Amino acid sequence: MSTSIESVLVENRVFPPNEEFVRNAVIPGMDAYKALYKEAEDDFEGFWRRQANEHLRWTRPFTQVLDSSGAPFYKWFADGELNVSYNCLDKHVEEGRGDQTAIIFEADDGAVTPVTYKALLGRVCRFANGLKAAGYKKGDTAIIYLPMSIEAVVAMQACARLGIIHSVVFGGFSAKSLHERIVDVGASVVITADGQYRGGKALPLKPAVDEALSQSNTEKVRSVIVYRRTGGDTHWVDGRDIWWEDFEQGQSDECEPVVMNSEDPLFILYTSGSTGKPKGVQHSSAGYLLWAMLTVKWTFDQKPGDVFWCTADVGWITGHTYVAYGPLAAGLTQVVFEGVPTYPNAGRFWDMIGRHKVTTFYTAPTAIRSLIKASDADAKVHPDSFDLSSLRIIGSVGEPINPEAWVWYYKNVGKERCPIVDTWWQTETGGQMITPLPGATPLKPGSCTLPLPGIFAAIVDETGEDVPNGKGGFLVIKKPWPAMIRNVWGDSERYKNSYFPAEYRGYYLAGDGAQRDNDGYFWIMGRIDDVLNVSGHRLGTMEVESALVSHELVAEAAVVGRPDATTGEAVVAFVVLKRDRPHGDEAKEIAKQLRDWVAKEIGPIAKPKDIRFGDNLPKTRSGKIMRRLLRVVAKGEEVTQDVSTLENPAILEQLTESV
């Protein structure tokens, strides 16, 4: 919780945008920002009406902007109709931008494939026609389990074209996680690849699909469409599995977009909450698309000629909004990258920026921190060894960026010329919420600065009362916004309880602790719930705990986060075995087994970095695990709290020992 606040103390310089940048900006200067903000304040619905009319192509115009009658189940532009894929593709072709490059795909091995808007539209239509021919239609649900590829974007856009609700599962998730999602969304089709390339290695993907589909409650899945990426032998289920190229064989490259209601779900994306089961965050069509497009334009100051690159995988919300939808809706040229930042060496990102003349680069603090380390060790991979002169704007997303990393990024990548947009948002918010505007906002390293126009962010106490600047509290959004989560798929109660608990006066509760400084700037302090942020990925402590206790050796487990210099937070697991407490090599061996187990249950990102064994866990007399204490112990700090309420204070000593 304390890292960002410490950062206020160590870095208090302010970096205003340069004048030339301001002059040419989409939102030119603080007065322009304030005017837009005020427009939304003075005439909330009028503001959103104007944005939705100016930015989206409607097949049937909406009359009502916001329907709050079922709050917190808000409806935006509810009687309007449109198609998301039409707005991302056809629009540009019809307006004469068909020959512009939409995607520059760079494979793990460096092979580059450009695709124009016209060609992308053709590919989306062919695939959509394949889906149609196979009997899929509006309202069906599809699981997409693909590597970063043109095909991933095609699959998502083709679903959007037909009104098939997609749920993308990150390729790093296990067969078990995949199975849970297939069942929860009630998927009738799975779109996958035989394998993927990462860091020069071919890794299989299809076996996880086969394993997931061999489990119960998956009978609804009629087809598995397999994109051939790595080649080699693949287990095949006749009648169910079909190669991508056979699936779209002979299909026309024209496909009428299906008319969708604004509120029809576009996708479901699972994210971790404070219980064991991930939540299916349900997003809408029109409101989501509007915000994806608007935030690309505002936050990244995008104009014709920009080359945009968001490094996030399409398995995360960042890859949905800032790869699959936003940049296309805004008509940009964007880089899509299959590989990893460290292959063939840690200069890969900088090399690609130079080769593709990237103007806008958006990545996560974890990546920056690991590249700082690598370039300290080897000047050849330092950004100075590459041509980064094309860059105009650089961005950060997913976790707090510590001021040291911020300043390094600003100096070495942005050459003290490019503004950094440190964007705060969440899977649930659909798009960026609190972020600098590159041509307006004076930057403070470590702060995500100010809310976007139309976003009414505030810090409140546990009764929903505003707290004064300088005081910590809960981050809330006081008014709904078009891209907000619509529901937790299949669990309306969970939606209400998680995001609109009664004490908070109907505000959206983000789950982050934060504070504002005297300039009203927001400083995010970290999650207030049992959610961890490891390398910018959200993980529930309960999720990892339930994975651990499902192992036959484990009696009990408690998981906490510990600050980590590279990954932001690291997973620390305190484990009680059903047998006696292990020591030495045996403890190491069991810890390894448990790590592999968690990777198999959830995915490698959830593997505990540190496992500690005890005869018991520190509990109160009523049996509650004292996580607060465990967090202190995990950090290796002295326990100074009163432990007199502990049932078994001696246990703490054992838990200070890492395996």
Ligand code: WT7
């Ligand atoms: C959580 C949301 C943002 C999309 C990708 C992650 C943390 C996100 C920032 C930031 C400080 C941040 C918050 C938030 N977070 N961006 N710029 N500064 N913290 O989406 O997986 O839904 O995670 O990530 O704690 O609640 P997500």
